[in-house]
Amino acid sequence: xxxxxxxxxxxxxxxxxxxxxxxxxxxxxxxxxxxxxxxxxxxxxxxxxxxxxxxxxxxxxxxxxxxxxxxxxxxxxxxxxxxxxxxxxxxxxxxxxxxxxxxxxxxxxxxxxxxxxxxxxxxxxxxxxxxxxxxxxxxxxxxxxxxxxxxxxxxxxxxxxxxxxxxxxxxxxxxxxxxxxxxxxxxxxxxxxxxxxxxxxxxxxxxxxxxxxxxxxxxxxxxxxxxxxxxxxxxxx
Numbered sequence: 001x002x003x004x005x006x007x008x009x010x011x012x013x014x015x016x017x018x019x020x021x022x023x024x025x026x027x028x029x030x031x032x033x034x035x036x037x038x039x040x041x042x043x044x045x046x047x048x049x050x051x052x053x054x055x056x057x058x059x060x061x062x063x064x065x066x067x068x069x070x071x072x073x074x075x076x077x078x079x080x081x082x083x084x085x086x087x088x089x090x091x092x093x094x095x096x097x098x099x100x101x102x103x104x105x106x107x108x109x110x111x112x113x114x115x116x117x118x119x120x121x122x123x124x125x126x127x128x129x130x131x132x133x134x135x136x137x138x139x140x141x142x143x144x145x146x147x148x149x150x151x152x153x154x155x156x157x158x159x160x161x162x163x164x165x166x167x168x169x170x171x172x173x174x175x176x177x178x179x180x181x182x183x184x185x186x187x188x189x190x191x192x193x194x195x196x197x198x199x200x201x202x203x204x205x206x207x208x209x210x211x212x213x214x215x216x217x218x219x220x221x222x223x224x225x226x227x228x229x230x231x232x233x234x235x236x237x
Contacts, residue, residue, distance in 0.1 A: 001209040001236040004048040004078070004194065005039040005229060006219035007032050007069070009062040015052065016220045018172040020131075020140035022052070028223040032065060036073035043233035046098075047075040048164070048196070048217045054082020055103070055139035063091075070096035080127050080164070081139070084109065089116055093123060101164060103127035104137040107144050107151070110158070117159045125162035126155055130181070131169070140168055148181075152189050162192045162214070170198025172220050177204045183211045200226050205235045 007014050014029035029035055039047060049069065053061045059082055060066075070077045070092075079092055080101030089100050099122070106113045106126045116124045128151060129136045135146040148165075155163060165185060167178040177199045186193050192214035199205065200221040208216050216236070221227040 001205075001213055002046050002194075002215035003044055003205070003229070003233045003236045004046040004215050004217045005035075005042075005044050005222060006048040006050070006196075006217045007035060008050045008052050008219065009065065009081075010052045012062060012065055014223075016172050016223060017052070020129075020136075020168045020171055022056075022139070024172075026220075026223075033069050033072065036069060036075055039229065040074050042230040044229065045076055046215070047073060047077045048194075049077055049079045050101075051079070051081030052139060055080070056082075056141060057139075058082045058084045058104070060088060060091075066092070066097075067095040078125060078164075080125075084112075086112065086116065089120070089124070093120065099123055099125050099162065101125045101127045103129060106155070107135060107137050107146060110154070113160070114158050121159075122161045124160065125164060126160050127164045127166065128152060128155075129166045129168055136168060149185070149188065152185060152191065156189055156191065160191070162194065163189075164194040164196050164217070166196040167198060171196070173198055174200040174221055174224065174226055176200055177208060177216070179204075179207050179211070182208060182213060186212055202227065202231060202235050205232050209236055 018024040078099035084105040194215040
């Protein structure tokens with residue numbers, strides 16, 4: 001299982017939200033590219049990056065920083081947040097991003113998702129962000145009418161391979177991963193599932209590995225010192 005340290009970007013800074021609440025934002029670094037050396041030294045191969053500003057309005061205000069990290073970090077970078085057109089997807093892949101994550105676009109523009117999966121295969125992932133059992137969109141500020149399992153079934157039909165699933169109620173809380181949610185999804189769907197939100201202990205990491213998850217993102221738990229990233233990578237194997 002892969003451990004993906006996370007960088008959430010807002011106004012050029014690495015931040016974390018509490019349960020997706022933009023009014024409850026903590027800034028952890030004024031220089032996000034500097035973080036990547038530490039991640040690499042801890043044994044991480046991948047980086048999970050989200051443009052929080054873009055997620056709300058569909059723009060790419062942090063693109064310069066994201067492109068620099070993708071080209072210079074030595075990590076395999078996946079990125080989401082505000083990516084809602086073929087042009088922007090191509091722009092990110094051309095700058096060295098290994099995987100583009102569609103969220104709002106996957107819900108509202110299924111024809112775009114299908115076309116992009118056809119063109120780029122496993123370089124296209126989908127973020128399935130869950131709020132009260134439904135898929136949230138637009139930086140978690142709105143909720144769609146789609147249920148989590150129905151949406152995942154649709155993604156499998158389209159040919160999506162990788163899904164980053166976030167339990168918003170756990171995100172940024174250090175409250176532990178929603179193991180029941182991930183176990184159920186992993187047993188039902190032939191997807192490479194990445195657990196996101198609340199992963200905060202080595203026990204979480206071990207449990208997710210045991211159930212066969214493809215990966216787990218670690219954000220606030222590392223920034224706050226609750227988890228040793230190097231040990232998490234070792235436990236994940």
